[in-house]
Amino acid sequence: MKILVTVKEVATVEDEFEIEGTEIASQYLGADLNEWDDYAVEEAVQLQENGIADEVVTVTIGPEDCEQTIRQALAKGADRAIRVWDDALEGVDLLDVNAKTEILSAVVEAEEPDLVLTGVQAGDDSFGATGVSLAEEIGAQWGAVVNHLEHDLEDGVASVRRELEGGVEELTEIDLPAVLTIQTGINEPRYASLRGIRQAQRKELDVQALADIGVDEGTIESELELTEMYEPESESDVTVWEGSADETAAELGELLREKGVAQ
Amino acid sequence: MTDVLAVTDHRRGDLRDVSYEIITAGRELADETGGNLHLAVISGTVDEFADDLNREGVDAIHTVDHGEEFNHDVYTQAISQLYDELAPQYVVAPNSVNGLDYAPAVANELDLPIVTDTIGLETDGETLLATREMYGGKVETTNELEGAAVVTIRSAEWPKAEGTGDASIEAFDAEIDEDAIGSTVTGFEEVGGGDVDISEADVLVSVGRGIEEEDNIPLIEDLAEALDATVSSSRPIVDNGWLPKNRQVGQSGKVVTPDVYIAIGISGAVQHVAGMKGSDTIVAINTDPNAPIMDIADYAIHDDLFDVVPALTEEFQ
């Protein structure tokens, strides 16, 4: 069985930041492997360790800068990586789910995985839609917000738990091939070992342009345009206690006594 | 005219609150251009649900009586067929776990753009302006879409629709292709039980990722003991296995309403806030003065928890 895992490099923002136009000014931004994708990679690697998967391939849409993040996934045990990028994507707002679906479905067509694992959402833009959209596009089955996957996958069926609201989990059987969007907590993502990090440097990281995967660049356009970004207006009338830790702790202590909830 | 098709949410025999909120959101969109609001009620006791959903502002309710529980293939097929029949400008779905299990598929099937987790919507009939957050609530953005679209709405952002409506209620004869259904729900399970019920506590000392390491958790436990309070947490602490599932506050954990909720090193992501915003008094201890938790906190200390927490514990020892 072959597993394809989507891996996104997400932008992280410092506590204090400024907005320039419709973006956070770049000096306040960092980059990291998307938290949810980390769990998806781990799940795939565990399936391989348990002898269920033969190959784990990652796919990333992104410029060269994100190769460090991709190597992180390779260091944790993925076998090889595909990175799709193209000059034509430079100006495209990749918030657009259809654009990502189009690109990822072309990679799925070429790789023919039995199982695709994505994160529930990307930690930066939190759209939470790409995995299910991709499944529909490639005619596969799917399950969103999966927090448990049985590691047998016999008879072409995946037994999963979907995490619903309010501490309720849904037990579902899903036909393969399928796309599962993986929720945090499904496993304990490993830290890459030194050996893993060394090995990752030698693993195949294949860079593909749109034409290489048979996508017509004319079809990749964003139908969604981000036109404004601003800090939310705070409606709060929070009382901020200032001073040393001892002083602020004393203020809080007094409040708790006043409320009669602590002595 | 901007007609809107809004899809309602139910689980295990009950309509979920967002079903009434989606009426308000859908009505607002339809009103901006004098369109109609259609509701889709799919699976379960649809007639009972339809009567309950017949509130002020709804023009028509379309029921699809197929199966008891949610199935994304049934939803995707039924909504696509309703879309073909009604030709609405917008399909509005809840940004619930189940909403996210069908709305992107509907958008892809109908070749429409999708914008998820919206907290504000405006339209002139052609251009949709959708407000949503990014970076865990640190910023808000406006997103423009031309023409028809699929939209999901965040729960508890729009008020619930009230009153009694005079909507037409019709059974919609969806042709569900059983062969295309590739998933089956076999059961449900409640998780997070056990010896402690954090929703019963008067004071919660709640710890988040700011605590950094499992070895630091005793710092929080000591404070809780000194205050005679109960320890709860945000999700990452439970995901990491540092505290059991029954301590998790939020969308997929418990909803709590203590007299005092002390959020320590918790940023205030929407899924966390969903579980604690009803607390009487909220205190936030966080190094980041811009953390979204500050928007709902009554009192705040913008300082390092590793300094403040021991000082507070000492106060009560």
Ligand SMILES: Cc1cc2nc3c(=O)[nH]c(=O)nc-3n(C[C@H](O)[C@H](O)[C@H](O)COP(=O)(O)OP(=O)(O)OC[C@H]3O[C@@H](n4cnc5c(N)ncnc54)[C@H](O)[C@@H]3O)c2cc1C
């Ligand atoms: C479908 C779904 C369901 C979810 N359900 C839940 C749920 O039920 N409950 C839940 O909590 N989350 C849930 N989440 C996750 C949620 O989106 C957030 O990822 C999570 O709440 C973040 O937890 P946090 O605030 O502890 O961590 P972070 O967001 O990482 O915040 C850590 C905070 O600690 C502060 N900090 C760091 N160091 C210090 C220090 N030394 N002193 C003081 N402050 C410090 C930082 O400034 C920051 O604000 C869900 C997500 C999804 C997609």
